[in-house]
Each structure stands twice: as C-alpha cells, then as structure tokens.
Amino acid sequence: MTPHILTRSLDRAATAFVLLVAAVGVLIPLSNLLLPQGSMFQVPTYLVALWGKYVCYAILALSIDLIWGYCGILSLGHGAFFALGGYAMGMYLMRQIGSRGVYGNPILPDFMVFLNWDKLPWYWYGFDKFAFAALMVLVVPGLLAFCFGWLAFRSRVTGVYLSIITQAMTYALLLAFFRNDFGFGGNNGLTDFKDILGFNVQAEGTRAALFLLSCLALIIAFLICRAIVSSKLGKVLIAVRDAESRTRFLGYRVESYKLFVFTLSACMAGVAGALYVPQVGIINPSEFAPANSIEAVIWVAVGGRGTLIGAALGAVVVNYAKTFFTSGPLAPYWLFMLGALFILVTLLLPKGIVGTFNSWWEPRRSTGIAADEASAAREDGISAAKMAE
Amino acid sequence: MVKARGDQEALALLTGLGDQPPLVTKAAASAVSSIQSNLAMWSMVQNAWYGLSLGSVLLLAAIGLAITFGVMGVINMAHGEMVMLGAYTTFVVQEVIRTRYPALFDYSLLIAVPLAFLVAGFIGVLIERTIIRFLYGRPLETLLATWGLSLVLQQAVRTAFGPTNREVGNPSWMSGAFELGQITITYNRLWILCFTLAVFAILLAMLRYTALGLEMRAVTQNRRMAASMGIATSRVDALTFGLGSGIAGIAGVALSQIDNVSPNLGQSYIIDSFMVVVFGGVGNLWGTLVGAFTLGIANKFLEPVAGAVLGKIAILVLIILFIQKRPRGLFALKGRAVEA
Amino acid sequence: MSGWSKCIWGARAMLKIDNINLYYGAAQALRGVSLTAEPGKVTCVLGRNGVGKTSLLRAMVGQYPIASGAINFDGKDITALKPYERARRGIGFVPQGREIFPLLTVEENLKTGFGPLKREDRNIPNDVFSLFPVLETMLGRRGGDLSGGQQQQLAIGRALVMRPKLLLLDEPTEGIQPSIIKDIGRAISYLRNLGNIAIVLVEQYLDFACELGDSFAVMDRGAVKYACDRANLDPAEISRQMAL
Numbered sequence A: 001m002t003p004h005i006l007t008r009s010l011d012r013a014a015t016a017f018v019l020l021v022a023a024v025g026v027l028i029p030l031s032n033l034l035l036p037q038g039s040m041f042q043v044p045t046y047l048v049a050l051w052g053k054y055v056c057y058a059i060l061a062l063s064i065d066l067i068w069g070y071c072g073i074l075s076l077g078h079g080a081f082f083a084l085g086g087y088a089m090g091m092y093l094m095r096q097i098g099s100r101g102v103y104g105n106p107i108l109p110d111f112m113v114f115l116n117w118d119k120l121p122w123y124w125y126g127f128d129k130f131a132f133a134a135l136m137v138l139v140v141p142g143l144l145a146f147c148f149g150w151l152a153f154r155s156r157v158t159g160v161y162l163s164i165i166t167q168a169m170t171y172a173l174l175l176a177f178f179r180n181d182f183g184f185g186g187n188n189g190l191t192d193f194k195d196i197l198g199f200n201v202q203a204e205g206t207r208a209a210l211f212l213l214s215c216l217a218l219i220i221a222f223l224i225c226r227a228i229v230s231s232k233l234g235k236v237l238i239a240v241r242d243a244e245s246r247t248r249f250l251g252y253r254v255e256s257y258k259l260f261v262f263t264l265s266a267c268m269a270g271v272a273g274a275l276y277v278p279q280v281g282i283i284n285p286s287e288f289a290p291a292n293s294i295e296a297v298i299w300v301a302v303g304g305r306g307t308l309i310g311a312a313l314g315a316v317v318v319n320y321a322k323t324f325f326t327s328g329p330l331a332p333y334w335l336f337m338l339g340a341l342f343i344l345v346t347l348l349l350p351k352g353i354v355g356t357f358n359s360w361w362e363p364r365r366s367t368g369i370a371a372d373e374a375s376a377a378r379e380d381g382i383s384a385a386k387m388a389e
Numbered sequence B: 001m002v003k004a005r006g007d008q009e010a011l012a013l014l015t016g017l018g019d020q021p022p023l024v025t026k027a028a029a030s031a032v033s034s035i036q037s038n039l040a041m042w043s044m045v046q047n048a049w050y051g052l053s054l055g056s057v058l059l060l061a062a063i064g065l066a067i068t069f070g071v072m073g074v075i076n077m078a079h080g081e082m083v084m085l086g087a088y089t090t091f092v093v094q095e096v097i098r099t100r101y102p103a104l105f106d107y108s109l110l111i112a113v114p115l116a117f118l119v120a121g122f123i124g125v126l127i128e129r130t131i132i133r134f135l136y137g138r139p140l141e142t143l144l145a146t147w148g149l150s151l152v153l154q155q156a157v158r159t160a161f162g163p164t165n166r167e168v169g170n171p172s173w174m175s176g177a178f179e180l181g182q183i184t185i186t187y188n189r190l191w192i193l194c195f196t197l198a199v200f201a202i203l204l205a206m207l208r209y210t211a212l213g214l215e216m217r218a219v220t221q222n223r224r225m226a227a228s229m230g231i232a233t234s235r236v237d238a239l240t241f242g243l244g245s246g247i248a249g250i251a252g253v254a255l256s257q258i259d260n261v262s263p264n265l266g267q268s269y270i271i272d273s274f275m276v277v278v279f280g281g282v283g284n285l286w287g288t289l290v291g292a293f294t295l296g297i298a299n300k301f302l303e304p305v306a307g308a309v310l311g312k313i314a315i316l317v318l319i320i321l322f323i324q325k326r327p328r329g330l331f332a333l334k335g336r337a338v339e340a
Numbered sequence C: 001m002s003g004w005s006k007c008i009w010g011a012r013a014m015l016k017i018d019n020i021n022l023y024y025g026a027a028q029a030l031r032g033v034s035l036t037a038e039p040g041k042v043t044c045v046l047g048r049n050g051v052g053k054t055s056l057l058r059a060m061v062g063q064y065p066i067a068s069g070a071i072n073f074d075g076k077d078i079t080a081l082k083p084y085e086r087a088r089r090g091i092g093f094v095p096q097g098r099e100i101f102p103l104l105t106v107e108e109n110l111k112t113g114f115g116p117l118k119r120e121d122r123n124i125p126n127d128v129f130s131l132f133p134v135l136e137t138m139l140g141r142r143g144g145d146l147s148g149g150q151q152q153q154l155a156i157g158r159a160l161v162m163r164p165k166l167l168l169l170d171e172p173t174e175g176i177q178p179s180i181i182k183d184i185g186r187a188i189s190y191l192r193n194l195g196n197i198a199i200v201l202v203e204q205y206l207d208f209a210c211e212l213g214d215s216f217a218v219m220d221r222g223a224v225k226y227a228c229d230r231a232n233l234d235p236a237e238i239s240r241q242m243a244l
C-alpha cells in the first residue's frame, strides 16, 4: 500500500526535489568535514548551521502549505507550534547540561536556581530522556493544535476569523513564555546547551549530522505531504478549500478532515522547531511573536501556495535574501523589501514562483493544484472528490 | 470620628490599637469592618474606572477597524500603523509649535486632530486605490498585503523619525488629576474617555444621517444593487477606507497622550483591536462599543486577581473560546462582511 | 397624481441593443440579441425559465459584461460604462428577487436613488406614494422586514426615485398576490402614459404582459425567436412560442 502511494505521488519534479535535498544533505556535511579548511569547496561550519536553519524553515513552510495551500486554512500561529517543538527539544538540552551549568546544580537548570526554585516543576519531568522529549516534540504542538482545531472547526470558525484567533493564540503564548514564573526561562529562554545524545552540540560532526537529519526530515515531511495531497483525502481537502459548504452538503465531515491536517501540520512544525533549536543554540519567547508566523506564511506565498516544492523553495529563498540583506549595508532597507514582497507577491504573483512557472510551463496541467481558481476549477475539485469516493 | 475618615491610614490606626478598654476595642472592630467594606467598594470603583479608561482606549483603536473590517469586510493589518501615523502627526505638530509658536502649545491637540485625520485618511485612500481594491473578495491575500504594508510604514517612520520613543507632551488641561472620593482620576484619561465617546457619536451620526453614510451602508448590504442605484461603489469604497483610517489617525492623537510614541505603537494595538471588533460582532458599531468596554473592565478586574500579564492571557483565551462559541460575535449581523 | 408632471427628465431617451452576446464562463447566455425600447412604450420580454431574460437585463444595466455587440442609450454608446454610470444616465432597475437593502429602512431604501440627482432634486416624488400608498405608512420599517409584495413595490418606488428615462422590470409579478399585481400593473400603465419613460418588462405572466405591452419579444435559449407589436398581437401565438 505505502510504496504504491509513494510511486503514484512522485512525479518528475517531486523526484528531482527529493534527490536535490538528499544531495545537499549529504554533500554539504561531507564537504564541511572532509575537505581541508580554506579549500574552495569547503563549506564553513557556520554556513552548515545557517543552511540547517533554512532547512528547518522549509519544513515549517511545508506544514503551512499543507493546510493553507490545500485546505484553505491560513494559520497565523504556526510559529507557536514551531516554538513549542523547539522548547520541548530545548528542555531536553537543558537537562543534559547537568552540573556543568554556572550554578552547578545537577537537576535544576540555571535560571531556576537563579529564581531560587528548590525543585523541578512537574512539567520538566522526563525531559532528561531523549525519547520522551522527542515524543513531546510531536505531542505538545499536536495536542494544542488538536484542541484548538477541535473547538474552532467544530464551531465553523473559518477564513480570516481563524487567522485572527490563531494569531491571538501565539500572542497569548508569547506573553506567557515571557513570564519567569511560567518555568521556561522567561525572557532569556533556554540556551547554553552542551550536548545532545552525548555529542557536543557545538562540534562540527554534530552540526553536520543535524544538518543531514534536517534534510532527511524535510524529505520525509515532503513525502508525507505528497502522499496526502495526491490521495483521496487530498482531493477532499481541495474541495474544502474551494467550496467548504458544498463539500459539507455532499456528506463529508469537513471538520474531521480539517482537524486531521491541522494537527498533522502542527506536528510537522514542531519537528522543524526541534531540529532548529540545537542548530541555532537558543530558543526564546520571541519565536512566538505573531510577526514570525506571518513571515512564514509569506515564504509559502512567494514560493507558490499549494505546490509544496514552492513552499520549501520560498522559505530558503526569502531567508537567504534576509541573511544577505540584513548583514550588508542594505540592512535598514530589509523591512522595506520584506513589506514590498508581501504586497507585490499578493498583487502580482498570486501563484508564487513555482505556481507561475507551472502555469507557464504546462498550461494544461495546472488545474486543481494551482492556487486560486475560478468556479470551473471548484467543480473539478468537487467532482474529483466525488469520484475518489 | 476616625471611622468617618474611612481611608487606609485610619484603618492602620485602628488595627494598630493594642489593648484598650473593651468598649473601644468593640467600636474599633466595627469601625474596621465598615472601613474595610468601604475600601472594598472604592477599590471596585477604582477598577471600574480603570476598566472604562482602558475600554475607551480599546474602543478608540478599534472604531476605525470596525469600519474597514466590520463594515467593508476588509482586513487591514496596517490599521495599527494608521494609529501610529496619527501619533507622529501630533509629534510633528507639537515640534512646530514648540519652535515657532510656543504660546499655542495648549491648542496643539486641537490642531493635531483634524490633521491626523487628514494624513491617515489620505494615506488610507491611497492604500485602497493602489492595493486593496485589487484584492476585494480575497480576504486572506488582503491580510498578507496589508501586513507587508504595515512593515513598510513602520520602517518608513523609523527611517524618518528614528527608532526611539518621541516626546509628545500633555497640554496643561490634559495634565494633573483630581480626587473623587478615594480614587484619583487623571485628566488625560478622563478627556480620552470623553473624546472617544464623542468620536463614536459623530461617527454614528455620520453613518446615519449623511448621504455618504447611507451610500456606505447600501454598498455594504448589496454592492451590485447599490451600483445599479447610481452609487459610485468604488468611490464609496475608497472613502469608507479613508474614513476608517482617518479615525485610526485620530486615535493616534489621543494615544500619544498616554503611550510611548514609537514606530511600534500600532503593533501593540492591532491584536486587541481585532479582538474587540470580532468580540463585539462584525458590522455592528454598538457591538464594538460594548465589546471594548466589556474587555476593558474585565481586564482591569482580572488584573488584581491574576496579575497584569496573566489577566491579559486569560482575556485572550476567553475571547478565543468565546469566538468559537459565537463565531459572529456578541451582536451578530448579516451582510457582506460576514460572508467573507 | 402630481409631482411627476414636473418631472426633471424632460428629455426622452431610447434604448437600442444591437446583436449582443454574453457568456458565463464557457456557457453562452445571450446569442445575438437585438431589442429596442422607446419612450412611452412598454417593451415586453417573454420566455421560459433560464432562457436569458435576466441576463439580458444584466447586460443592459452593466452588471455583467457582454462579449460583443453594442448598447446604445439616449444616442450614446454605453457599452463600456460601469453600472453606476448607466444608472446616472437614467437607467432604473427593478431586479428579479427585488434586492431590497435589508437593513435600511424603507425611507433609506428610497433615498439610495438620490445618487444620480442634483442636490435640489433630492426628494421622493409624490407619485411614488400615490402609486404605492403602503410605502408611506412604512417609512420607518426595515426593508428586510417587509413582505414580498411590499418589497416589490418598494423596489419599483426606489427605481422611480432616480427619475429614470428607462425603467427595467424583471418579473415584477413573481410570487405576488393578484390585488398587488393589479396595483403594479396600474403603476406601469401610469408611467407609460406619462410618455417620457421607456419601459422594458420581463415577464412570464402572459396575461399581465399582454395587457400592458406595446411590443413583444419572446426569447428562447438566449436568442429572440419571435417578435410582434400590439397591432398584430396574438396571445395564442405568443403562448405557443413560449411553450416550444
């Protein structure tokens, strides 16, 4: 069954994408580790970490594209799931510090000692085990998304209303995580990590391995998304995106479908956050800022909503541009550019890079998948969903 | 006699009474309890006043949004930046007055209000004509484009005026405070409350009694038919958006009196404003009024119990739950805005 | 019935539609339709459900763009004008389903017709209330709260406030009780007899149309397939054409 889904869902572009990510995932660490320092082809360690960050963003973008591009749910709070995954990983890394912290307390992380706490809060239990932390990376964002989505979708909160309350959700979490007594390091967040699974997080080998893992996670996330969108479930999702109430009248339990992808997408975002934290070495409440979540949405819009590959591409392109411009003399103009990007992409390039390329390259193939479609395509979505039954 | 003073000091004095004759102790005890209930009442009044004051600020920030989002169904994430532009207009007016006509300082706000309306309103019309009109019927895209716009406006102001807070002064009639019973009421808060209610009343009257108001409502309820009645819908759209933005600008003048004037000023109000509009019910100005004051007062009553930040979180969570119970808000209405 | 006599639209205007085609996506709703409406005359458009009568009116008021052909009103080509510009030139529209503004009061609904008028002419003509007395008693009620028949009268009254030179009525008798149909019929013949308003009446109610009409066009599948005028009117023939 599974291999069948995989082969069916892999077209040429998707295969090329998977191969490219795999190649990057192998070649960059290899060149970093094996080639001599200063060699032309040697990728310096800081770049490995930087690209590792981009890859994590690409996973986050995929998770947003899955719900926005294919199901019409615009979440402005996906940064929250990303950050929660990151915090779960950060808690594990904090517990690994052990007595090497500034205060040398074998159990309590430094910030708790500093706040004069005498014992570990209950919700920190278990995070010294990697397996438990890894589980929490999925469970915490997933559970939040499930509860939130269950309430929201069941009472038919849709469109911009949903966007606004997801934004309020991440804002509330931002305020909460800023508080010292919330038990997650307050303003400073979690940092000064020492090692992960016994390896030093700063070491080149560990960084290379994390990079490889991130690329692997990106490939897996991509394959999961592909499998979903090219299955019958995916057809229903597109029908929900284009004509929600009609899909409901056709007898589909729209809420359940939405809840499923929303939760899955949150888990993916959590994984992205968990891989992100050891590579950047810190997680703090600013990751919850509503602006971060919206920025992630624009990656998807730039790359091409509803194309998956475009989402990943958009994340890398926009973040590369961000790094490039914010570190140069043009830094004060970066926000102008980012703002203009939001405006121009929505006005002039509503299908994004990949979507536009697709409709230019293969005009006949773009039905159903490309972003905004007229009513004709809506009929397609519905009848396709009907046929898939 | 001590009881009649009824304040905190008296309470301290009375509880401080050590061993005294039983009669005095008894009298003191009854005095203590009566003073305590008195104080509890005043603290309620105090909270209610703070709540009203916060509510008026929320309302002021949200009224403009109630028009652009509530009436037109356009989600404008750059609304907060319109507020910010109004605040900076106040700053510029005060700078000019300080350097040229210091005697006019007390009138600075009176000058700033119409100017802020014009500046923000003009920029609003510009935004509507160049961006938003191409995105009607695509609310999610509108959201993204206007967010981008908010980044541009913030950065433009940061470039022009610097990233730090700018000094906006209180005119003499806005500074100071007076005592009412046991609470202190500052003049600036009081004026802002009055000002907010005035803006609200003028806006209601404008929508109700002017030709433009009628056209706005007709366009909202049935755009196609409104056009067939000879109403220039695109002009009405631009003016409605300009009106909403202009009111945001006015809000900025008032907020400059109690908040830091910095490029981030708008950001701190945008989420709250949306909450107020959605909570009160989209497309209904009275709902916005009730929503703002309910949230303001609820916030201030929760604060002493839960602390400022937790109180705010609690309010956000409550609103999120509330929206899921009643997605169309307290006072739901039908209309184009709702079908988004 | 005073008020209309001091009608400000002294000028009379004629509507000429020439060979228009209209598509909804790929589906063609109008095929080469031509039609003329003269002042002081009622031009009836008849046809079964879904033959394109409403589409024809939408094309006239500009609510939907036509693919080809020309619409000429008052001697000028208005094909490229926006709906509100056409309304301002004197095209009043009473749509199918009435499309009253539900949250505006009856009075406000009537006042939406002030847009095309000069400031000094912005009043509700007495004729509206003498034709539809019920409106005067309900000025303060919300449009959405009116009954269907009252809404229909309001929709016609609202169009009259604009002092139109051309009045387009889309099935004004649809779902309305006989006594109010009679009122509406009386109103239409009154307006025709004023002599300076051109009226296009889309109908399925044949008797009603035959009583009022000066010329007739029967549509089928987006095209006019039979036309005649009052002189050679044969209701049986029209009814046969409509049934085909």
Ligand SMILES: Nc1ncnc2c1ncn2[C@@H]1O[C@H](COP(=O)(O)OP(=O)(O)OP(=O)(O)O)[C@@H](O)[C@H]1O
Residues within 6 Å of the ligand: C024, C027, C029, C047, C048, C049, C050, C051, C052, C053, C054, C055, C056, C096
């Ligand atoms: N907005 C639209 N989109 C697509 N097709 C449409 C649209 N409006 C009408 N049609 C189609 O165009 C054809 C003509 O419709 P129209 O409304 O003009 O018919 P009609 O003669 O007014 O019918 P009725 O007597 O039922 O009012 C119909 O087949 C209808 O399905």
Ligand SMILES: [Mg+2]
Residues within 6 Å of the ligand: C053, C054, C055, C096, C170
């Ligand atoms: Mg019809």
